[in-house]
Amino acid sequence: MVYGGYEPASGAPRRHRAIKILLAGGFGVGKTTLVGAVSEIRPLRTEEPLTESSKHVDSTVGVERKTTTTVAMDFGRITLREDLVLYLFGTPGQERFWFMWDELALGAVGAVVLADTRRLADCFPAIDYFERRDIPFIIALNVFEGARRYSVEDVRTALDLDPSLPIVMCDARSRESAKEVLITLIEHVLYVTDTTVAR
Amino acid sequence: MPSNEERWLDAEAGPVVRPYALTQGRTRHSGEAFDLVATVTTTQARIRDPGGLGPEHFSVLQLAQRPTTVVDIASDVDLPLGVVRILIGDLRELGLVTIQAPVPMMAQQIDRNTLREVLHGLRGL
Numbered sequence: 001m002v003y004g005g006y007e008p009a010s011g012a013p014r015r016h017r018a019i020k021i022l023l024a025g026g027f028g029v030g031k032t033t034l035v036g037a038v039s040e041i042r043p044l045r046t047e048e049p050l051t052e053s054s055k056h057v058d059s060t061v062g063v064e065r066k067t068t069t070t071v072a073m074d075f076g077r078i079t080l081r082e083d084l085v086l087y088l089f090g091t092p093g094q095e096r097f098w099f100m101w102d103e104l105a106l107g108a109v110g111a112v113v114l115a116d117t118r119r120l121a122d123c124f125p126a127i128d129y130f131e132r133r134d135i136p137f138i139i140a141l142n143v144f145e146g147a148r149r150y151s152v153e154d155v156r157t158a159l160d161l162d163p164s165l166p167i168v169m170c171d172a173r174s175r176e177s178a179k180e181v182l183i184t185l186i187e188h189v190l191y192v193t194d195t196t197v198a199r
Numbered sequence: 200m201p202s203n204e205e206r207w208l209d210a211e212a213g214p215v216v217r218p219y220a221l222t223q224g225r226t227r228h229s230g231e232a233f234d235l236v237a238t239v240t241t242t243q244a245r246i247r248d249p250g251g252l253g254p255e256h257f258s259v260l261q262l263a264q265r266p267t268t269v270v271d272i273a274s275d276v277d278l279p280l281g282v283v284r285i286l287i288g289d290l291r292e293l294g295l296v297t298i299q300a301p302v303p304m305m306a307q308q309i310d311r312n313t314l315r316e317v318l319h320g321l322r323g324l
Binding site: 038044 | 318
């Protein structure tokens with residue numbers, strides 16, 4: 001692969017470019033598996049002070065001393081070039097972790113909403129979240145063995161999604177499949193940023 | 200209903216020293232906010248008061264000898280992100296590290312050449 005034209009002027013310090021991608025979805029949908037399939041997965045935990053925004057959903061009645069909450073996140077790194085690194089963040093699916101999402105979503109290029117056709121409703125909060133914040137996203141259907149296969153169009157109807165929004169089938173365990181998911185997302189980001197400019 | 204003391208400070212409660220004890224209870228770092236993927240790099244400034252720093256500060260300094268992102272540091276020192284942010288904020292205040300914001304990578308601002316480069320990179324993996 002030739003990267004002609006991308007090299008900075010000689011002598012100029014290379015600036016580290018970090019591409020942040022979010023991976024959202026319900027509990028047990030395969031986020032960790034997908035991050036691990038395509039990247040160097042690393043442990044990351046947060047011990048976050050409970051903010052006002054999370055207090056109202058996290059019942060603290062009787063546990064007033066609990067002012068922090070521990071959240072384990074999936075964090076993966078794909079080094080594409082020395083100065084170009086892709087960071088994947090598997091975000092805790094539950095709504096009470098939205099305070100973490102806000103931090104992660106800031107500056108994110110886009111998001112993958114991983115869905116399980118047996119529990120499609122689990123991904124509704126993530127879809128709403130990214131739609132409201134204008135973060136480009138795609139849906140990846142993790143195909144579990146034994147699950148009834150639905151067509152992409154059935155899923156699109158069930159989720160009430162725009163026809164231009166990509167929905168892909170994937171196997172979160174497969175590196176090639178996980179790669180395809182990320183490629184589809186970046187292509188979609190290119191597409192939506194193009195149409196934004198044209199408007 | 201037992202009192203809070205009884206609820207929390209029993210044998211099952213786990214370590215009594217919570218992660219934020221390392222930061223003297225502070226939950227916010229000093230100075231300007233920085234991104235999770237901002238790059239931290241040590242300056243060559245002399246440490247005037249080594250006694251004022253904890254071993255965790257030195258671990259961060261060690262890692263930041265090469266430009267390293269906030270999340271990578273948090274993962275390597277195995278401390279919660281919130282705690283690591285505070286340690287990095289302290290080091291910045293002392294002039295021991297610089298924090299470089301990532302190039303804006305929001306979809307709305309991203310340079311399309313970079314996105315194409317990402318696509319090339321992913322296809323070549």
